[in-house]
Amino acid sequence: MSLAGPLNGLLVLDLTRVLAGPYCTMVLADLGARVIKIETPGTGDDSRAYGPYINGKSAYFMSINRGKESLALDLKAPPDRAIFERLLERADILVENYRAGTMERLGYGFDTLHPRYPRLIYAACSGFGHTGPLHARPAYDMVVQGMGGVMSLTGHPGGPPTRVGTSIGDITAGLFTAIGVNAALYRRTLSGQGSKIDVGMLDCQLAILENALARHFATGEIPGPLGARHPTITPFQSFETRDGHIIIAAGNDALFQKLCAALDMANLATDPRFIGNQKRNQNVDALSQLMETRLKTGTTRAWLDILEPAGIPCGPINNVANVLAEPHVAARNMIVETKDPVAGSVHMAGNPIKLSDYADPHERAPAPELDANRAAILRELGL
Amino acid sequence: MSLAGPLNGLLVLDLTRVLAGPYCTMVLADLGARVIKIETPGTGDDSRAYGPYINGKSAYFMSINRGKESLALDLKAPPDRAIFERLLERADILVENYRAGTMERLGYGFDTLHPRYPRLIYAACSGFGHTGPLHARPAYDMVVQGMGGVMSLTGHPGGPPTRVGTSIGDITAGLFTAIGVNAALYRRTLSGQGSKIDVGMLDCQLAILENALARHFATGEIPGPLGARHPTITPFQSFETRDGHIIIAAGNDALFQKLCAALDMANLATDPRFIGNQKRNQNVDALSQLMETRLKTGTTRAWLDILEPAGIPCGPINNVANVLAEPHVAARNMIVETKDPVAGSVHMAGNPIKLSDYADPHERAPAPELDANRAAILRELGL
Numbered sequence: 200m201s202l203a204g205p206l207n208g209l210l211v212l213d214l215t216r217v218l219a220g221p222y223c224t225m226v227l228a229d230l231g232a233r234v235i236k237i238e239t240p241g242t243g244d245d246s247r248a249y250g251p252y253i254n255g256k257s258a259y260f261m262s263i264n265r266g267k268e269s270l271a272l273d274l275k276a277p278p279d280r281a282i283f284e285r286l287l288e289r290a291d292i293l294v295e296n297y298r299a300g301t302m303e304r305l306g307y308g309f310d311t312l313h314p315r316y317p318r319l320i321y322a323a324c325s326g327f328g329h330t331g332p333l334h335a336r337p338a339y340d341m342v343v344q345g346m347g348g349v350m351s352l353t354g355h356p357g358g359p360p361t362r363v364g365t366s367i368g369d370i371t372a373g374l375f376t377a378i379g380v381n382a383a384l385y386r387r388t389l390s391g392q393g394s395k396i397d398v399g400m401l402d403c404q405l406a407i408l409e410n411a412l413a414r415h416f417a418t419g420e421i422p423g424p425l426g427a428r429h430p431t432i433t434p435f436q437s438f439e440t441r442d443g444h445i446i447i448a449a450g451n452d453a454l455f456q457k458l459c460a461a462l463d464m465a466n467l468a469t470d471p472r473f474i475g476n477q478k479r480n481q482n483v484d485a486l487s488q489l490m491e492t493r494l495k496t497g498t499t500r501a502w503l504d505i506l507e508p509a510g511i512p513c514g515p516i517n518n519v520a521n522v523l524a525e526p527h528v529a530a531r532n533m534i535v536e537t538k539d540p541v542a543g544s545v546h547m548a549g550n551p552i553k554l555s556d557y558a559d560p561h562e563r564a565p566a567p568e569l570d571a572n573r574a575a576i577l578r579e580l581g582l
Numbered sequence: 583m584s585l586a587g588p589l590n591g592l593l594v595l596d597l598t599r600v601l602a603g604p605y606c607t608m609v610l611a612d613l614g615a616r617v618i619k620i621e622t623p624g625t626g627d628d629s630r631a632y633g634p635y636i637n638g639k640s641a642y643f644m645s646i647n648r649g650k651e652s653l654a655l656d657l658k659a660p661p662d663r664a665i666f667e668r669l670l671e672r673a674d675i676l677v678e679n680y681r682a683g684t685m686e687r688l689g690y691g692f693d694t695l696h697p698r699y700p701r702l703i704y705a706a707c708s709g710f711g712h713t714g715p716l717h718a719r720p721a722y723d724m725v726v727q728g729m730g731g732v733m734s735l736t737g738h739p740g741g742p743p744t745r746v747g748t749s750i751g752d753i754t755a756g757l758f759t760a761i762g763v764n765a766a767l768y769r770r771t772l773s774g775q776g777s778k779i780d781v782g783m784l785d786c787q788l789a790i791l792e793n794a795l796a797r798h799f800a801t802g803e804i805p806g807p808l809g810a811r812h813p814t815i816t817p818f819q820s821f822e823t824r825d826g827h828i829i830i831a832a833g834n835d836a837l838f839q840k841l842c843a844a845l846d847m848a849n850l851a852t853d854p855r856f857i858g859n860q861k862r863n864q865n866v867d868a869l870s871q872l873m874e875t876r877l878k879t880g881t882t883r884a885w886l887d888i889l890e891p892a893g894i895p896c897g898p899i900n901n902v903a904n905v906l907a908e909p910h911v912a913a914r915n916m917i918v919e920t921k922d923p924v925a926g927s928v929h930m931a932g933n934p935i936k937l938s939d940y941a942d943p944h945e946r947a948p949a950p951e952l953d954a955n956r957a958a959i960l961r962e963l964g965l
Contacts, residue, residue, distance in 0.1 A: 205769035205777075217833070218792065230765045245834055249793075249814055250860055251800040258800035259793045259814070309938065326895075328936065331913035336890065339831035341810075341818055342897040346829075346908070350810070350820075351901040352747025353736065360810040360820040360827050360899050363746045364735025370790050372934075374757040379935040381764030382613045386588035386939070388771040394588075395938035402934035405905065405916040407753050409601065409931075410632075410642045415902045416929045417634040417641035422902055427724075427733070427743040431632055431642070435724055437733075437743040444743050446729075448722035450600070451628055477633055507719065512709075514725040516743050518734040519791065519798045519805055525729070530714035533788040546799045548792075551755075551785035552762040553711065555692065555778035556769075 200564065202266060204231020204557050209291040209384070212237060212283075213267065216244045218340065218366055219400060220296030220324045221263045222373030227292070227380065228266040229550040231557070235576065236264065236567065237283065240271040243569040253542035261566040262547035265537050269567035270576050274305050283307075285580045287316050291393075292380055296324045299334040309395040320383045320393040324376040328399025338400055340368035347404025352411050354424040361424065371407055372400040428487075433479035434458070437516065438491045440499045447490075448512040452476070461509040462493055537565040583947065585649060586940050587614020592674040592767070595620060595666075596650065599627045601723065601749055602783060603679030603707045604646045605756030610675070610763065611649045612933040614940070618669065618959065619647065619950065623654040626952040636925035644949040645930035648920050652950035653959050657688050666690075668963045670699050674776075675763055679707045682717040692778040703766045703776040707759040711782025721783055723751035730787025735794050737807040744807065754790055755783040811870075816862040817841070820899065821874050823882045830873075831895040838862070844892040845876055920948035 201207060206227060211234040213224040221236075221244070228234045238244055246260045253261075272279040287293070293312070295302055302308045302323070309321045323329055326338025344350050344362055354361030379396035387393055405412075410431055411422040428436030434455070435448045449455045452475065459468035467473055467489060472482040479486055494502060499515055506513040515521065522528060535549040545565070553559055584590060589610060594617040596607040604619075604627070611617045621627055629643045636644075655662040670676070676695070678685055685691045685706070692704040706712055709721025727733050727745055737744030762779035770776055788795075793814055794805040811819030817838070818831045832838045835858065842851035850856055850872060855865040862869055877885060882898055889896040898904065905911060918932040928948070936942055 205765040222792075226761060230761075248859065250863075251797055251814075253800050258796035262792065262796045262799075327910060328914055330936075331910045333908075333910040337893060337895045338897075339815075339818065339833050339895045341812060341820075341829050341831045342895045344829075345820065345827075345899040346897040346905065348900055348902050348905040349746075349748055350899050351904075354744060354747075355737075355742065358741075359738065361737060361744060362808070362810045362812075362820070363732075363750070364737075364807055365732055365790050365792055365794065366812075367746070367750055367790065370792070371754070371757070374754065374761065375934050377761050378609060378613075378757065378764060379937065381761060381768060382588040382935075383937070384768045385764060385771065388768065392939075397936040397938075398934055399914060399936075401910065402914050402916050402932075402936075405911060406931045406934045407748050407750065408902065408905075409605075409645065409748055409753070411748065411902050412931055413641035413645040414634055415906075416645075417636050424747055425745070427745045429724060429745075429749075431634075432722075435722065437724075437728065437745070444728075446724050446727075448724045450722050476631065480633075510720060512720045512722045512725045514721075514729040516728040516733050517731055519731050519794050521734075522729065522731040522788065522791075523798075525716075527710060527714045527716040527784065528788060531711055531782060531785050533785050548789045548795055549785075551758050551781055551789045552765075553713075553780040553782075553785075554762065554766070555780075556775075 201233045202229065202231050205554065206230040206232035209233065210289055211292045211294060212286055212290045214293065214295040215324065216296065217246050218263065218369035219372040220294055222370055223324060223376040224267065224294050225263055225265065226373065226377040234267040235286065236267045236269045238269055238271050238569055240273050243271065247569065253545060256539065256542045258545065261537065261539060261542060261545050264566035265547060266564040267567060268572035269570055270573055271570035282580070282582065285582065287312065287319065290319055292320045292322065294322045294324065294376065298337055299325050299329045313393065318387060318391065318393045320380060320387065322376050322380050322396040324372050324398045326400050328402055329397045340366040343368040343400040343404050347401050348408055348411065349404055352422055352424055355426040356424060368400050368404060371403040372398055375403050428483065431480060432476060433483045434486060434490060436487065438494045440494050440497060440502055442498045444516045445494060445499045445502050446514050446516060447506065450512065454511060457509055458511050461506050461511060462490065464493060532559050532561055535561055535563050537563050539565040541568065584616045585612065585614050588937065589613040589615035592616065593672055594675045594677060595669055595673045597676065597678040599679065600629050601646065601752035602755040603677055605753055606707060606759040607650065607677050608646055608648065609756065609760040617650040619650045619652045620666065621652055621654050621952055623656050626654065630952065636928060639922065639925045641928065644920065644922060644925060644928050647949035648930060649947040650950060651955035652953055653956055654953035665965065668965065670695065670702065673702055675703045675705065677705045677707065677759065681720055682708055682712045696776065701770060701774065701776045703763060703770065705759050705763050705779040707755050707781045709783050711785055712780045723749040726751040726783040726787050730784050731791055731794065732787055735805055735807055738809045739807060751783050751787060754786040755781055758786050811866065814863055815859060816866045817869060817873060819870065821877045823877050823880060823885055825881045827899050828877060828882045828885050829897050829899060830889065833895065837894060840892055841894050844889050844894060845873065847876060915942050915944055918944055918946045920946050922948040924951065
């Protein structure tokens with residue numbers, strides 16, 4: 200049973216593994232599409248083998264594949280190819296994250312499929328995309344985080360290389376692919392024709408560089424890591440408190456004035472070094488030192504209790520357990536639950552796209568066992 | 583002139599400022615929508631004041647607002663409200679990133695607009711979403727990076743807090759909003775009805791925690807930062823070389839075998855400590871040390887020349903200038919150009935969603951001056 204959502208009635212054939220592609224099809228499933236995961240017989244999605252496990256089932260796999268069905272097919276074996284082609288006749292969307300050329304070698308490249316299944320939308324989410332000199336090269340998240348520049352901006356000046364702590368190389372590619380699929384779906388309602396979406400993970404890293412790229416093109420500067428502060432907005436950073444840290448992000452002059460008042464540091468507001476964001480940014484070290492000296496006199500909680508009511512954007516640096524304890528997270532249904540027949544009750548992140556026309560149920564369908572839906576799918580196909 | 587794309591013919595009224603919302607509407611414009619940026623008279627989008635500037639025009643603003651039109655309206659003034667309402671009659675999509683409640687105070691909340699403009703899709707991209715205890719609170723990127731847990735995973739063990747070097751708090755929210763808008767557009771072709779999309783930046787941070795959340799729920803562990811390695815896949819990290827660093831991501835056993843061969847370290851492949859990802863992950867320090875001792879004997883370039891042909895996912899840690907020098911980036915048209923009447927030739931990141939049915943032009947329309955399109959828009963409305 201698909202979730203109620205705007206993509207109800209649509210069938211996605213999901214040939215993806217690990218994270219970028221499965222994240223895309225999770226988003227599609229969260230929006231109401233029916234997703235059939237086509238997996239390699241025997242092992243299935245690589246991420247089924249990524250620990251930790253709950254009763255032998257990968258927590259990671261479960262969290263990215265909830266609500267999908269599974270069918271194991273060997274796309275090199277004629278009987279399984281026949282099943283796959285029957286599914287293609289009914290499918291609206293195919294998503295794959297193989298290396299460029301793999302689908303062509305299987306005889307299922309877009310140029311072959313499009314004439315046979317003209318309404319099929321074909322989405323490829325690969326490391327480097329389907330064109331360009333690196334198209335055939337394999338990539339994982341960390342490779343594109345390194346090549347794409349985001350690691351050069353993350354960490355502390357002079358410090359060792361630092362990975363973004365979540366796989367944004369994969370996730371941004373999954374999100375851009377989902378956008379492309381949805382736009383192509385809209386277009387298909389007008390044109391009657393499916394199309395191909397080609398997303399490369401490295402390209403997506405370029406697409407998220409935002410002001411680092413703008414600064415480089417404007418000044419020739421090569422931006423480096425800045426620890427825990429914003430490169431061009433001040434104050435917009437982490438500060439030490441008596442018992443930890445606090446984030447304060449005063450993104451404009453009005454907020455800076457309010458902040459000075461709330462900190463009881465009216466002198467800062469009129470200090471010529473700190474008038475206007477440009478001056479504050481030039482004198483970030485002096486300003487940080489003055490603010491931090493003051494902030495160290497109280498605890499994070501005490502400062503939040505002063506700054507929040509004053510309307511200053513601020514917050515703690517939460518670890519995962521702290522985040523989950525925020526009542527807001529539960530109120531937004533951002534942790535959902537599956538009742539897995541193998542692993543029992545399993546919790547995972549919910550869908551951040553809240554839609555006025557659809558419920559956002561707390562309980563979701565679990566991730567499938569490998570090949571769990573074979574019998575039902577074959578029956579549906581009359582096989 | 584809108585760009586040719588799947589969203590051709592659609593009109594977006596864009597009430598957003600700074601990054602999350604403007605990033606969403608940039609993606610919509612890149613897909614062919616016409617985007618009219620409704621800005622505050624006098625100052626316009628806050629980010630017009632973010633340096634550095636090229637001939638007085640913000641490079642940052644230009645990079646996120648290319649191809650949009652600008653109309654300055656005071657939504658509290660009756661004559662401007664009349665113009666806005668005429669635009670609402672023609673609009674397909676409204677995107678705003680105000681704090682929850684702001685649009686309601688203006689009389690333009692979804693509940694008011696929907697009965698009057700039933701086909702209008704209303705997308706809100708706010709710090710905390712439109713429900714829940716924190717809904718009215720302001721947020722900027724760094725606040726949600728801190729609150730949402732990603733900063734607790736980024737950086738080095740025992741080291742100071744570390745921000746992700748790009749504004750993923752804003753960008754992921756912009757991407758999820760764009761997905762919601764597109765899915766709602768598809769639905770509207772069937773239902774005839776617009777709907778509301780409510781995306782909170784904090785929610786999006788939860789949605790990208792992936793394995794940190796899975797590990798926490800499976801084991802109770804509170805994941806911390808891991809420097810430059812993946813938490814559960816080994817080897818999947820940065821290593822020192824003779825002249826810098828290299829990323830190597832051998833995500834499965836077959837790749838690990840190939841890697842050992844390419845490094846001429848056959849002994850690693852048969853070492854019982856390193857058989858299977860789980861063992862390698864438990865013994866990550868020992869494995870890293872052995873590999874790094876070997877990798878330090880050569881330069882990054884020399885190792886890439888050995889590992890790339892062997893099919894090992896690997897890469898350099900590029901700074902922004904290095905990324906731009908990758909021939910692949912140009913081949914994928916990931917840097918596009920606008921010919922800005924004020925700033926001249928300005929370069930910026932391109933669109934990573936490559937579509938088979940549409941060209942991906944290198945030259946894009948520039949970002950507008952504040953209120954630049956007033957006369958043409960009023961003429962169009964017959965005003």
